[in-house]
Amino acid sequence: MANLTKFFLTFLLLFTFLIGKSEDGYELWLRYKPVDNQVLLNEYCKAIKEVVVFGQSETTEVIKSEIARGLSAMLVQPYSVSSVVSSENVLVIGTPSNSEFIRSLNLVSRLDRLGNEGYLIVETTSKGKKNIVIASNSEVGTLYGAFHFLRLIQSNKSVVALNIEEKPQTTHRLLNHWDNLDRTIERGYAGFSIWDWHKLPDYIDPRYTDYARANASIGINGTVITNVNANALVLTDQYIKKVAALAKVFRPYGIKIYLTARFSAPVEIGGLKTADPLDAQVADWWKTKVEEIYKAIPDFGGFLVKANSEGQPGPQNYGRNHADGANMLAKALAPHGGVVMWRAFVYDHNVPDDRAKQAYTEFNPLDGKFDENVFVQVKNGAIDFQPREPFHPLFGAMPKTPLMMEFQITQEYTGCATHLVYLAPLFEECLDADTHAKGKGSTVAKVIDGSLDNHLYSGMAGVSNIGNDRNWTGHPFAQSNWYAYGRLAWNPNLSSEDIADEWIRQTFSNDSKVIDVLKPMMMQSREAMVDYMTPLGLHHIMARNHHWGPGPWVDGGRPDWTSLYYHRADSLGIGFNRSSTGSNAVAQYYEPVRQQFDKLENCPENLLLWFHHVPWTYKLKNGQTLWNAICDQYYRGTDAVKQMQKQWQGLKGSIDDQRFDHVSQLLQIQVNESVWWRNACLLYFQQFSKMPIPEKYEKPDKTLEYYQNLQFRYVPGIEN
Numbered sequence: 001m002a003n004l005t006k007f008f009l010t011f012l013l014l015f016t017f018l019i020g021k022s023e024d025g026y027e028l029w030l031r032y033k034p035v036d037n038q039v040l041l042n043e044y045c046k047a048i049k050e051v052v053v054f055g056q057s058e059t060t061e062v063i064k065s066e067i068a069r070g071l072s073a074m075l076v077q078p079y080s081v082s083s084v085v086s087s088e089n090v091l092v093i094g095t096p097s098n099s100e101f102i103r104s105l106n107l108v109s110r111l112d113r114l115g116n117e118g119y120l121i122v123e124t125t126s127k128g129k130k131n132i133v134i135a136s137n138s139e140v141g142t143l144y145g146a147f148h149f150l151r152l153i154q155s156n157k158s159v160v161a162l163n164i165e166e167k168p169q170t171t172h173r174l175l176n177h178w179d180n181l182d183r184t185i186e187r188g189y190a191g192f193s194i195w196d197w198h199k200l201p202d203y204i205d206p207r208y209t210d211y212a213r214a215n216a217s218i219g220i221n222g223t224v225i226t227n228v229n230a231n232a233l234v235l236t237d238q239y240i241k242k243v244a245a246l247a248k249v250f251r252p253y254g255i256k257i258y259l260t261a262r263f264s265a266p267v268e269i270g271g272l273k274t275a276d277p278l279d280a281q282v283a284d285w286w287k288t289k290v291e292e293i294y295k296a297i298p299d300f301g302g303f304l305v306k307a308n309s310e311g312q313p314g315p316q317n318y319g320r321n322h323a324d325g326a327n328m329l330a331k332a333l334a335p336h337g338g339v340v341m342w343r344a345f346v347y348d349h350n351v352p353d354d355r356a357k358q359a360y361t362e363f364n365p366l367d368g369k370f371d372e373n374v375f376v377q378v379k380n381g382a383i384d385f386q387p388r389e390p391f392h393p394l395f396g397a398m399p400k401t402p403l404m405m406e407f408q409i410t411q412e413y414t415g416c417a418t419h420l421v422y423l424a425p426l427f428e429e430c431l432d433a434d435t436h437a438k439g440k441g442s443t444v445a446k447v448i449d450g451s452l453d454n455h456l457y458s459g460m461a462g463v464s465n466i467g468n469d470r471n472w473t474g475h476p477f478a479q480s481n482w483y484a485y486g487r488l489a490w491n492p493n494l495s496s497e498d499i500a501d502e503w504i505r506q507t508f509s510n511d512s513k514v515i516d517v518l519k520p521m522m523m524q525s526r527e528a529m530v531d532y533m534t535p536l537g538l539h540h541i542m543a544r545n546h547h548w549g550p551g552p553w554v555d556g557g558r559p560d561w562t563s564l565y566y567h568r569a570d571s572l573g574i575g576f577n578r579s580s581t582g583s584n585a586v587a588q589y590y591e592p593v594r595q596q597f598d599k600l601e602n603c604p605e606n607l608l609l610w611f612h613h614v615p616w617t618y619k620l621k622n623g624q625t626l627w628n629a630i631c632d633q634y635y636r637g638t639d640a641v642k643q644m645q646k647q648w649q650g651l652k653g654s655i656d657d658q659r660f661d662h663v664s665q666l667l668q669i670q671v672n673e674s675v676w677w678r679n680a681c682l683l684y685f686q687q688f689s690k691m692p693i694p695e696k697y698e699k700p701d702k703t704l705e706y707y708q709n710l711q712f713r714y715v716p717g718i719e720n
């Protein structure tokens, strides 16, 4: 009977594999395809004859089902899970508290080093029997270990003599959804919100579970499910019930729910006259509200707050500062173990100073003034998720406050969901940057993992690119940005290239032909995008509101929402002088970074126009004039996309048809849009440089007026 079942299962899996040349991407990197390398398949089958999972919690049920699902599919034989280790070559999963067997293995001192979420995956020999053991101090830790083990098999890695010790480098690894209660998503390009508020709490979409699985597989342990441009309604009783239903789905996966707190909620839904954080009634209202939330969601994570920024209410409306506001909420959350993530993304057009300086100016003096359970959440750069920015000067400048990194996974400024841009090199560039706050080696990674200043809390937030498109992220390759973000939140020191390798193997194929094409393509895709959008440190030259296409001509209204404010092109040159002769934003960095950015000749050329207003005829290190270098980089960017298109075509037959066609069509859009960016920007800047586009390049086939007159309605991601 067992043999018959095995035969049918094998047949079914192979049949699905062979005819199933079409994949819609729903399974993300958890595809669990049959291992087609016979040598490895034999190795895996020999090493894993049985599976034992200890424990009886909801989390252990999740582990059992994920492991059985993954192994049965990949090793093409049915695996069931038992709770007694009776022989050898068993995959054993458990914790010292749920298993006598694990306790007997002498792993305690190793586990002690790994905290609550870390895990071991080791080969053990007990009473002469060899087994593979996944052990952790917590069941969530063993879940992470189980996903790691499945990843090894998915990416064709050996499982012989394993000795893996893993521990997250940060305590808080969160997604930030900018999802509205009407299911639109601010800056979302993959459909509508996956939170079906209308049907919650009674209808639980199976997608919620798959969302939790995907996040747990990369170690994400929290999610803020609502937009930072917040709606107080989510804090009403009706919505708290809905949130609680989601929290119940996520709990077994070790994922906590967080909400955005609208600062004026006490007035909007509480009937108070004020939201002044120093008013006792206001503090009391939040305390009661928080108690109500914890009653429904005992493991609620806390609040994320955007205050006094882009029209959101905040403590400054009442003459108070950010610490007053954050601490009032922190006091309400502290008894329950919750945290406040208070965003440093603040700037005001009524403040005459350079926008890039304003967050530092406001927050640096508040260092040491925040309660223990407050994070200040800082975007990677001081403007706004641009294709390239120098690291935010606040990193390293608030040693007494845990700073949480905010990266943008959704591609607001980096091609929406039509451009293949692997963002991990951007994340890595920022994490690896040396702030020099405590001398050489004070990297941003060390600031945010808490090691530089010995913080208890540490963390990263990624603005989600998830929507209800069947493949979750719109562009099939945008899944890699969600994946890479999670992996870097777990360990900010991982390399973007290694992460790409892992992701390609799980998402597409272990075939070296595929990896050898996709890995370099992904690795250079971010630089290509910088080249065709904002080379040499240009920034914020996108179209108004939708931020999708080029708009270097954008002017009028709030100056800090125009492009002219940032590029400052004139007959003499181009770029924002932030040196000591200009806005002096460089003074917010530690030496020697300050010097490096300050001096034109020392400034990294890829940030030149961020920090300097540079003459058109200025000679770059390679002897080119600035104008020719700008032209070269724009053309280099579009050429790189055309090259990506060719390389992708070479993979026809090695990638399933559905995803192959999907990416092929998107790459054509990317070619067109990169040419649009290049031509529009060069024609616009040429008015000032008055220099020709070098002869060797094909000339723009449209006029500047043509590009300036393009109008778009209903671009996703904004209120139209």
Ligand code: GCV
Binding pocket: 178, 186, 187, 228, 229, 306, 310, 345, 384
């Ligand atoms: C959620 C930028 C985006 C806004 C976003 C804001 C923020 O300004 O364009 O859509 O608002 O950043 O991060 O708060």
